[in-house]
Amino acid sequence: MMFSFVDTKMLACEELAVFITQVRMLTNGGYDRYDQNENTIIRLLDKILLLSKKEKEWYVYFDTLYNMFYMLNRGGNHKKILKYAEIYYKDSAKYMDRELPNYRDTDMAETNTYCCSNIFDAYIGYHQIDDRKMENFMGMYKETVHKYGGEVHYYKDEMSLAALYRDKERFRQAKNNFEKYEVENCYVCMHLPYFPYYFLNNDMKSAEEFLDIILKKQIPKKHQWCYERCQNTKELVLYHSILEDCLSIGNAKFFQYIYEKYWKKIAKRQNPEDGRSSIGTSIFCCAIAGDFSERESDLKNAEQELKFIHKNSTVNACHRCLRWWGYFKLLEKSGAGKIELPLPEKEKTILTAGEAAAYFEEKADEYGELFGKARKRFDYSLIKNTYRECAGL
Helix, strand or coil: CCCCCCCHHHCCCHHHHHHHHHHHHHHCCCCHHHHHCHHHHHHHHHHHHHHHHHCCCHHHHHHHHHHHHHHHHHCCCHHHHHHHHHHHHHHHHHHHHHHHHHHCCCCCCHHHHHHHHHHHHHHCCCCCCCHHHHHHHHHHHHHHHHHHCCHHHHHHHHHHHHHHHCCHHHHHHHHHHHCCCCCCCCHHHHHCCHHHHHHHCCCHHHHHHHHHHHHCCCCCHHHCCHHHHCHHHCHHHHHHHHHHHHHHHCCHHHHHHHHHHHHHHHCCCCCHHHCCCCHHHHHHHHHHCCCCCCHHHHHHHHHHHHHHHHHCCHHHHHHHHHHHHHHHHHHHHCCCCEEECCCCCCCCCEEEHHHHHHHHHHHHHHHHHHHHHHCCCCCHHHHHHHHHHHHCC
16 A cells, blocks of 8 residues: 555645545555556646645655656556656755655655666666666666665666676676665565576576475565565466566577476466556467467457557567567467457558568567667567567467
8 A cells, every 4th residue: 555654644735635545545455456546546646746745745755756656667657757757866866865854764765765676667678778878877776775775676676687688797796786685575576586597597497496485485484475465476477477587588498498387287368457567478378379269358458558558668568569479470370360450550450460460570670679779788689589489480
């Protein structure tokens, strides 16, 4: 639940207290409540941002910025995060250190780290953030955690950046530094970068051992609450996350191993209530298995993907298009006839699966090449060939 540490009775502005109470009601319960009420929550957060700044309620203000980043990140709206990042930089520099002494008994300082971590999630995959800008941000992020605490988050994110670049040495150093600090947040989420580390180093033994620890709930006792609250602890969601790591790292061999040994035991599309980010991966996996039993629903998902893909970071958009490219190539291979799918910039909506596949391949190539120009260590051809090999194309 958002704003759990805000005492609304202490707020002078009644309207602000009402908005905060409404957000609490909308986010009280499982994380599916965040998804169901996404647009309403974001509208309310915008109102709270304006009003809390006007009222000089700085704890509420920076907590709201963090909540906004979280909601946008959760919904894959990375483009909008860029806008709020500029607001955070400006207002944090102007107000944070000045106001912190007035909020000594709060976690206000920590919001700096959480904001940076969410900004990182957008920056890591955007072509507008080139190599120089990315490393400048990482330098600023590192200074922030040394000043306000939360080093473990920085090193967790540096592991993700090393995975994107397939940089084994940077990955090793970041992992070593990460392990020096105590994890207070979700144990599973914070340790997910271990999987691409193992895949990059061709260490399936360690990957399976860690997967076994998570599935058998053998993580430290004080972190057992994760299994009640986090969607990433659910078996199918976890499999999809790991399969995505294999695709991102460019390890088709491990993808096929996990797909055959683990995913096929469940072999179904992901329930949206368990999280939306991996639905496309679940559909891609079903297509590899030759399961097009929910084709109409799949096509609606593809249409929705195209409708909102402009909100995604460049890398996320690239991976989404590659998944649909594979899906439609496999659908074509299955002997499917005409399909109905509105494509942006195309006049007809009735087309063949092959035409849909060609469209998504073209878009994936555009995104991949665009990002490759901004990040010299990103290997798009490896990623695309990995999708092709995993789909058996």
